Amino acid sequence: PLGRAAVIGEPTGLKPIRMHKGIMMERIDILGQSGHSSDPRLGHSALEAMHDAIGELRGLRLLWQREFSNPQFSVPQPTMNFGCIHGGDNPNRICGQCSLEFDLRPLPGMDPNLLRAEILRKLNPVAERHKVKIDYKPLFPEVPPFEQSEDAELVRIAEKLTGHRAEAVAFGTEAPYLQRLGCETIVLGPGDIACAHQPGEYLEMSRLQPTVHLIRQLIEHYCLKD
Template identity: 30%
Template sequence: MRAAEILERLVGFPTVVGTPNMGLMDYVAHYLAEHGARVTRLMGPEGDRENLFATIGDPSRPGYILSGHVDVVPAQEPEWLGDPFVLRRDGDRLIGRGACDMKGFDAAVLAAVPELAAMPLKAPVHIALSYDEEAGCRGVPHLLARLPELCAAPLGCIVGEPTGLVPVLAHKGKAALRLVASGVSGHSSRPDLGRNAIHALAPALAATVALADALKSGAQDARFAPSWSTVQIGTVAGGQALNIIPDRAEACIEARAIHGVDPRGLLAPLMDLPGVEVEWLSSYPALALGADHPLATLAADISGHGPLQAVSYGTEAGLFQQAGVPAIVCGPGDIARAHKPEEYLTGAELAAATGMVLALGRRLC
């Protein structure tokens, strides 16, 4: 089956982050099993979504992981010109939610499976598909916890986020939390008889803004743009009506950390603020792979592109590295198209990604 046809099937499953993905995983597992892959489905603790791990070749030998996520961000923008979960073609563009981020890479890997299965591989190729990456890489830690029972220690992992097939050696880490303030509701004419939750949250918001400003003059790493670690308030919610004292208010805050800085540690000043409860939402570490690492050389050879030092967004690669698996980011498409209406991948980009996967297979024969 051609990669574009597989991408059409994958896009057709509306696997929005935080929702079930069983239909898509049923399709992928059946497809892989048809071609002789060893398939393990790993249900997450949520009970309605899962990771998948498959191996082509001998799992007792060290090999390489091709990693992608199957969840996508919501597609509710009015600028979509068609159903975002029905792949649409416009010239060479393949348009649909997730086409670029990152079902395109998933489709390219799956399209290469029949040829990989026919190769005399001396080292295996593993396929790792995870859920809820868009919520802070929540799914893949459950897969990584099972990795020792699934295969020999891997030689490396290629995470196929959109990089234009340019291998990326480093990215920032991330942590996210929710701050919640509680109050006592009442009529706004008698604020003395209630407690305003938004007012209670305001010092925490001010502390976050001050922290974000202070980080600009903190540790720097010129590989990143911006070159410092960052903190931002992403959402704020609270209150029911103007004349009601709000009894609850919350803010979601994220930190993005340069290599060598703990993203959770960046948010430590917000942990003990009075009147505010803290809930951790997610975290993952930064990635840093040396330019002279064998995986960097391999990725450059099979992609046809020299490595890029760093990007400021984050991926599951940092978690693979933390688990002892060398990792690099390299996939088709442009991150600037992700999370936008009319998201697309070109047919040429999809074909090039399939070619990269097959080049990996030939290197392992």
């Protein structure tokens, strides 16, 4: 059986984190019909269909940013980033295939499945209008948004031991999965996320002993006290 509490040791500067955004990385593939550019009737442009698809996504992004906001995050709204696009092979050929990969960071309370359903609802008319095939699917199963209630025992004891109020971060962790398994969960660890995923990533040795001391205090609270 799992414990009552779980601590995810991501770099938070030893400040407790009780919320983070989700991570969705998605791909749209559009298959049109190539043809000579001198006569648009000879094909169906996947690139022009993608232009409209991006327009629909931008509209959803604006809608979601109006509907959802949480001031506890440094970027209060959900974000959508168009990361890479590929399509076509020649200026004088109607583009027959185009693909887009984008990143969506939903806030707690936003259901990834509902977001995908809304995206698909917007893409279907684009496919019909341009007479193309649109394939939309995630690049990997999403990391759900995470929120642990502010009055949870683990949040309160972590705030007391660290002297910091629980905060929110934009990066994702395995916290929502452990929470679903029944653990009160927080993210709490030494180091700075600003230097993560870089060649010079480091952790100051001086931060190790305070971390060990904090973990020992949490163990004492949950395992040794009546």
